[in-house]
Amino acid sequence: MTGQREPGSSREAPPTPAAVEIAFGRYRALLEATVGDAGAGWRDFVDALRRPLPACVWSRPGRVDGAELADLLAEQGVAADPVPWLDGAPGSALLLPAGFKAGQHWWYCAGLAHAQEAVSQLPVRLLDLAPGQRVLDLCAAPGGKTAQIALALGNAGTVLANDFAPERIAALQGNLDRLGVVNVSTTRGDGGNYPAAAGPFDRILVDAPCSSEGTLRRNRSLIDKVGPERSLRMASRQRALLRKAVKLCRPGGRIVYSTCTFAPEENELVVAEVLESLGGRLRLLPAAVPGLASAPGVTHWQGRSLPAELGRCLRVWPHANDTGGFFIAVLEKAPDAPGLPEPVPLGFGLDAGDGDWCTEIAEHYGLATPIEQTYRVHRRTRRGLHLMAPDHAPPAAPAAQGSGMFFQRTNVRPPKLTTAGALLLGAAATRQVLELGAPAERDAYLRREPLTPAPAARADCRPGQVIVRHRGWSLGVAVLHRSGELESLFPRGWSGAATGA
Template structure:
């Protein structure tokens, strides 16, 4: 692996950098890490794995498995996330020791690592908006947020300028900005071929535009968390100085343990605190993150008056599926309905004025000719009732289900709708008929790869 000479020379002046150690680290296999779902991970899952020091739910794996053939991944028991980026969890817990009723925007959210982390962190009175402007990536984001299963985590697909029109709406904005990607050289050698000083400058200009467009949506006293997977100061410390020069933002320092290997840096002009991750100093990839607080500026715009569209009669159908009764049922496309937390309908009507809500709460299904037809989202919800008719699958059955292939009616299945589970974790729905079962896994969710059954089983 030949690292760009220009980058190595540029980093010589950065604290914590050692060209020889940095180069040697890029000859090593990168670590694999996961972050466990606080409600879905099986009991004792991960207890024999090394912990990520700055994230209680983070674990290192001894080697990278074939995640595609693990039903627990499909059911949302964990998310495969790079360990360095899990430092967001530590920052959140430092800045918000009691996160209550926050409105949070994850601006550049796909594929969903930081959004699933945020959803796990926030309380049920908080609202998370995960945005991804690129539509196909927004689809992947929506799937991952569905697996995570929270009804207060919504997905939109808009330009930052659209979100910036929501003056003072958000308490917290997270911007994991598109960047030149040098921090991922070890995981993706294609990033080396694509790296150049010119691309770094293009990315820095784009980062400035993104931040300039979205920051009006951050309320006075709210926090901005900015991150990249780039080593280049133009995309890191220099962006911090740009922010401090353009907006009334103050640095919010956090205390880190020396033995973690994280390098604390300060920007050259305004002294803003940032945190650098180098692969030769810790078990993780290249990463940079900073947190700033808005000292003055916008106060939140009032939410609009609205006529409720809560479908009271339809909600009776949902009570048998959802554990909590603190939800509203709103109409969606194609005769479907979606459950959102009670008390958030004003936010729903407000957001619709500015953004395209691609996923709102939990899509619970809709009425059929004879019965309610549950949606796949519902099977993965953390609020799903425990008393539902469920059928536990073994590994082979679970993978056949996830490949959307036929398999024999499982033991314990009864006629009608059944929630299929693996190790107690919901995977989706089947409907048992007299002589067959119908697999209701969405086609676009199915496993497409050929499985070597002798190896897997």
């Protein structure tokens, strides 16, 4: 298949209408059957796929609200519009101009917001989350949905986030740390073989790996890769993931299955096969979001009639809300279906003297409340200490890659807060806090450049480790030298994102 780009166009140029027709023409009758508006609807669909996708961020609850985040953007001359059909979701979602690079701005580095495509925020909303639920995100990286789940639960309780590759787990953990999430344990493995020893979950998200057809607006190269053969290859893995989710779901619990593709082979057909195989132990719930222009699930495809209940699924076509493409099915496990036994809990411990490390940090920064009274502190490595929500209770199996947040290094002297620890605890610090008021100083800190703050800014700090703030929000940790120079300890892996801070 060829992308048929315009002569002289760059690699990022939009595909031609003819290329879109070749790649997605098999969906024309499907779109017109579910949306209507024959002809015009298809032209709108093609035109939407050729346009760049608006950027979207959501505010981190507890650190900044949507209005404050919009004000920060307005100061930069960036227009931000609320997404009405995401109202009530964890964090306030704001639409931004296409091409906006949220990760290159100081407020993103400070964990005040997360960039996530608007339509990709829908599955968590349809999980019907409430504090106290035990939740599994079976295909979690890069972590936006996991963070939404965790914060919807009040950053408390137990969330397990699984993915299959170490580098994906690292990216997932990085996002959770930046956003101050402490109620998640990460696991690594094939979600289709997730062990029953993990126990039952009240809510499970299966945001399945897919052909990603609906992401064409931000990934132009897909135009040369999509097709029914790819969708058929993906479907077997998707069925395995959904079947495993059903087994792990607590009787009466809820599963949300989602993809970012248009292909019925990866969507309705997967759901239909799993429903049929379970003989009434699973039912489809209506998937609807007020204010969102959506279409029902497909009940006829390529001469095949599917169960009418598949119309309860939700399809989002790109032109309907100026988004990517998406599919969601909401499933409920029968209350009388077989369930799993509760899991063996993972044990946590501290070495002798570990409590002294926490006391030393609390005294250094003037934390009024001992760290151990707010969080559960535990040691996973020789490097230092982790903390997590007091009621976080991951299972002993599968083995956790991480539980909570690595917040303090104890293999250095004096002990040092990590950047994630500073973002989480910095608001409560009353000593050794250095406020950078000038944007130029703030940006130099984020780029790990040496700087010398004004004497007034460092007057209340003695030489040594300090928490750096800007406008009251924590940015991270630094060392204040006797010379007055501030040595940034902002992570190298994060500082590259701050080049446009």
